Amino acid sequence: MNVMIVGGGGREHALAERLARSPRIGKLCALPGNGGIAALAECVPIPATDLDALVAFARERSIDFAVVAPDDPLVMGLVDRLEAAGVRCFGPNARAAAIEGSKVYAKDLMRRYGIPTARSRVFDDADRALEYAASAGGPVVVKADGLARGKGVVVAEDADQAVAAVAAIMKERIFGASGDRVLIEERLSGPEVSVLAFTDGRTIVPMVSSMDHKRAFDGDRGPNTGGMGAVAPNPHYTPELAALCMERILRPTVEALRAEGRPFRGCLYFGLMLTADGPKVIEYNCRFGDPEAQAVLPLLESDLFEIMLAVREERLAEAEVHFSKGASCCVVMASEGYPGKVREGMEIHIDSGLPPDTVVYHSGTRRDGETLRTAGGRVLSVTAVASTAGEARSRAYAGVGLIHFEGARFRHDIGTAGGLSHGA
Structure with missing residues (x-):
């Protein structure tokens, strides 16, 4: 089959690396892709939000299947457009993607169906x-209603910070129309889990x-980012908690969306907090997380491709989905200044000798002839797999030590007790 991946970050590189292993795939394309994905797939410089051009490409190149990875095109209805053009897709349609596209809708859904979450108030008047x-x-936690590239959530320690966050979102319009409405909710406490x-x-x-690990700096300090690293499995998520979350949150969410006439087909992301009162939902995403996917x-x-086909054909119950018993650690290397303004075009050098079972996923990179350069805030995700979490972490940081570019910044505490997130 001819398959296209929509997107160009570390998540898409991880998806491409797994999909390229499937014997069912003939031609693999990525739009726009990046400097690392280019080693696995044909990269075509069409932005993930140019829906007309993406649909035209799929028609012209006889694409059989599309994996729509980022939130923007999902919420904008790219899956609807591609399916109407005869291209089967992995990813929710626009109605189902609203679970991420509007935090207000997600809160209302949880309230109506009794899914545990933080108490909140919604405002459309600044x-x-x-x-x-x-x-x-x-x-309190202040959230922009719409999409904000993972940065639309401000954890305010006091009233001054809360006021500043509301002013930035609703008055200064730092997230544009995504800040037309805000949620102000209670701040939950406990270990965070991504499922x-x-x-x-x-x-x-x-x-x-x-x-x-959302915060920019060591010790979970600094502003929220799109994510500075991740570990799997989560050390706090016991089998007993997993069963409880399936009963109270995961299955009820899928059933609620179906009852609302918004059946969800794709990857549904649950951001959870393990509070003293039990697990609660912090957020939903309508796609693979980044860097969780890595x-x-x-x-x-x-x-992976067989699983995606099964999802599209509503026969997931018959599919084989197996994960190894090992552990992984992903460390994000970012440009200086991230999550704010960054300089791009820095030359990247990756020395030889990566540890075993260690891979470097590209996020914000581009090829300049034979030279690899930075092209974004989050540049690379270094992921290592091992039999234990400690060994995976050691390998990941050894890999980070082999990578050099001007202004490179990363957290040093991914996967340690001091770096594990507690509190939304």
């Missing part, structure tokens, strides 16, 4: 939101759990 933020007292799950709208099959997918032993 002045009222500012007044509430000023009087809320104590730590990616395959679902065909009826059956749900969780992948290995993981833990993302930590989880290397542990997948089954054919």
Whole structure:
């Protein structure tokens, strides 16, 4: 089959690396792809949000199957457009993708179907939101309603920070129309867990759990980012907790979406908090997380493409989905200044001698002839797999030590007790 991957980050590189192993795939393309994906697939410089050009490409190149990975094109309805053009897809249609496209919708869904989550208030008037933020007292979480590239959540320690966050989102419009509405919710406390799950709208099959590290700096300090690293499996997510989450959160969410006439086919991401009152949902994503995908997918032993076909054809219950019993650690190398403004075009040097079972996924890179250069905030994800979490971490950081570019920055505590996230 001719397959195209929509997207060009580390997540898409991890997907391409797994998909390229399938004997069912003939031609593999990535749009736009990046400097690392180019070794596995034909990269075509069409942005993931140019829906017209993507559909035209699929028609012209007789694409049989599309994997739509990023949130923007999913929420914009690319799956709907491709399916109408006769291209089967892995990924939810626009109605189902609203679970990430609108945090207000997601909160309403959880409230209606009794899915545990934090208490919150919704505001579409900036002045009222500012007044509430000023009087809320104590730590709160301020969230832009729409998509914001993983940066639309501010953990405010006090009223001043909450007011500043509301002003930035609703008055300064730093996220554009995504900040037309904000949620101000209670701050939960406890270990965080990311659970990616395959679902065909009826059956749900969780992948290995993981833990993302959102904050920019060591010790979980600094602003939220798209993610500075991840480990899998999550050390806090016991089999008993997994069973509880399946009963109270995972399966009820899939059933709720189906009941709403929004059956979800693709990868559904559950951001969970293990509170003293039990597991609660922090957020949903309508796709593989980044960098969680770079930590989880290397542990997948089954054919990813066969799983995706089963999801599309609503026969996931029959598919083989197996993960190894090992552990992985992913460390993100970012440009200086991330998650703010960064310089691009820095030359990247990767020395030989990567440790065993260690791979370098490209996120923000581009090829300049024979030279590899930076082309974004998050540049590379170094992932290692081993039989133990400690060995995986050692290998990942050994790999990081072989990579050099001006302004390179990374956290030094991914997978350690000091680096594990506690609190939204």
